Amino acid sequence: MSDFRCSFASVDDGEPIAGTAPSDPEVLLVESPGPWGRDAVADNRLPEVVRTHLAGLDLKVFLLRRYDGSAGPGTHVFHARATDEGYDVGAAVLDRPEDLLDLDLRTLPAYADPLWLVCTNGKRDRCCAELGRPIAGLLTQEWPDGTWETTHLGGHRFSGTLLALPSGLTLGRLDPSNVLAACEAVAQGEVPVEVTRGRAGRPGVEQARELHVLAGGDPRDELVAVPGPVRRQSCGDDKVKATTRYEVRTP
Template sequence: MPDFRCSLASLDDDEPMAGTAPTDPEILLVECPGPWGRDALDDNRLPDAVRGHLASLDLKVLLLRRYDGSAGPGTRVLHAGATADGFGVRGTVLDRPEDLLDLDVATLPAYDGPLWLVCTNGKRDLCCAELGRPAAGLLAQEWPEGTWETTHLGGHRFASTLLALPSGLTLGRLDTSTALAACQAVARGEVPLEHARGRAGRSGVEQARELHVLSGGDPADEVVAVPGPPRRQSCGDDKVKATTRYEVRAGG
């Protein structure tokens, strides 16, 4: 199926997005301009020693680049750690990528400002490039310093998808007609429910429960994970894989 698009198939099936945000409690973001391969951490323009170091870390690593291809001076590095309300973000600009080898993220100063991380790695999934790059271009006009293209967030089939920091809200099924308004809502402290996948750094059940309550559901209701229908989840991988959905059961 050379013309298959996972995002269209997911939308046609009305696949629910709740509970599909990344669950990683710690994320390292590293500026890396230029092309990325399908496995971006292995196939990029960073020095060999830096690539090996990043691959060895026990946390999620995302590479960043600007929509317009600009870079530097220096290498922007950001660290996000989950908190009760979202994420605490720290950041700095390194003189050279090799400085990552000795970086102590605990010493980084706090980063103040919104970050919009839009998944655009077309080598991994066509939908992320076709839908993500236009969304990133639009957001970059509003937040030129806070908008980045990023590598694999997970959930290609919900493209275009982005991670908003510091809130941790992960949005999906954005396009150039909806991305700006959705992110403006997040910036105001709101949750655009029609595009919300969940709050990153939490389990899928916790994400789905929060969205259920925000949608007017009873906080006493139980939310449980149940098997969803197996499906093809990516344009770049024709394997059919298991999915998970979240079922609400009335509380006592």
């Protein structure tokens, strides 16, 4: 097994994390205990009819499981739509996973409690499992109902990484020494800028602009996307890709 770790390489390169949060305006989160494959939505233990249904949806789907492997009763489902402030979240507990097929996502009761979605799919990238699972364990002790392991959030080179709902803040380069303080700040309505990748549901440049201003930058500054170094970005494959960074253009 290769010793390469994409998260270590990203730190060594000094790669900025600002503007790297998921930009999906709508996401569906479905409880699916047990192992996940590299393509988790297709390779899991949900009934085949449910897997087919999820694959055909025109929105981003993440799978969820508990850190300790427990499940139920029922199947937890969360639906989130991006707003100017973060996400509006609805939630339900289904009797059977098959009930997803007839579920009207627009009618789910509102859910306002914190959700901490920690990327841990080691079949997709080793860094997510190696760095994400200890983080999920710590958060489970503090927020047992709100903490879930989740499938690929994107940006595994920023592991440990998590998506916080309803704020939409996506945190990166987390470890057991900083994750509790970072999440407590988010729960209090603050933005821990040093470990924030951006507010999900927005384009990357808007994410970076918000963080620039929160860090004391001039709101009039323009941020533009520029190519970063071309290098391997994942432990999961040997593909070489270009990174993206955001530079400030002062007025």
